[in-house]
Amino acid sequence: MRRRDFLKIAGLGFISGLFLSSVSFSFKPTRRVRWGITIDVLQCKKNRDCKVCIEACHEIHNVPDVPDPKEKVMWIWTSTFEKAFENELGPLVKETRGSDPVLLLCNHCENPPCVKVCPTGATWKREDGIVMMDYHRCIGCRYCMAACPYGSRSFNWKDNRRYIKKLNYDFPVRTKGVVEKCNLCEERISKNLLPRCVEACPYGALTFGNLNDFQSSPSRLLRERLSIVRKPHLGTLPNVFYLL
Template identity: 50%
Template structure:
């Protein structure tokens, strides 16, 4: 997280005005708001902040999930290693209980209890993985995407310990032999680096939607959370949506509309 000269002067000026002293400078320098009492939404800025809304009710059949997961894993050359020990995944499903631990109740509808929920990197506004990375191999782009620089990763796996969402996978061995088909337009990874969903940063930079969203038939929405007129904001404004482990304060950018329209 670098700050340029103008930002620094701005920050320094604000600090001097508010008289808040070192804390707020430290806070800005750390770039993720380590010291912040309020957990309400940050002030609107002209900056983009990409976010995703998953409308759970629109996923009906096994096929709906498979389509989305395969679109991602095929695009990014994510291998299927066939065992949980070496497993690498960018987007996957699990039950409500495992997706939202602590939110389950004893008397939930069976349909909800056994329904699969999609999980992927939350691209947190305050990503603990970025905070702990000793080489800035994982970092947050100005548009909110939490990226991996596989060239720089030393494979210490501190980010895996720090991520409360289990979004990160490690290449315990060379992933290439396990690839069934190869997308020649995208790299693979090498052994010894951590990997995860990158919100299709390369596609977004070209003006495309993430591969999973494109394959979801409208069940997943993607857009700018800072733009009140964006599709994601409209969906969030008209439906009740939850995030995973909200209480940890990492401020995920992936939202789940649980009940569909009728529960709005």
């Protein structure tokens, strides 16, 4: 074979390879599962002092009840409407509904900024959308805490195991110096159970399911009712929706 021919064939092969690979990228099959949660803000408003879901979650996940507010570890917690949706609400809404309680947890964003910044891959996004944490790989640099626009991540500023009220032996405890957050109960989902917060809510204010499934309860509710997410303009695409 002449050099010229060889170069021709090699060039053609290279270009067609590029073309094929780009085609295969654009035809990526859509994800089957995308877990999501809806929270009915009106239900939470009716039962203002209810903390059942928070206690249930923190109990099974060995989340310590740290007395110092600066060092609190929280997987799910409450705030008010005007604080959590500070820039999304107009002044009138703030006046009338600003003090409504609102439940906050990790949004398990489609585009999670915390995952991008982690220098060790200790936090990553699973195929089904759950943003996971590896407590054994985390070096405690807290870059993810700076990157999360929702304050969903907590750091163990000291050995917090002494603040766990009742130890659940089926779930790991965390040592000092690592970051932790809501795991969307991946340990329960794998056993076909609902996340603990959804299951525990006595008023059915929370639903959980596959957003890619037309029939799932969150999909249905999101079609029927108006919903908002936190800081939508950031493009993180949260998977936790607030029904108004």
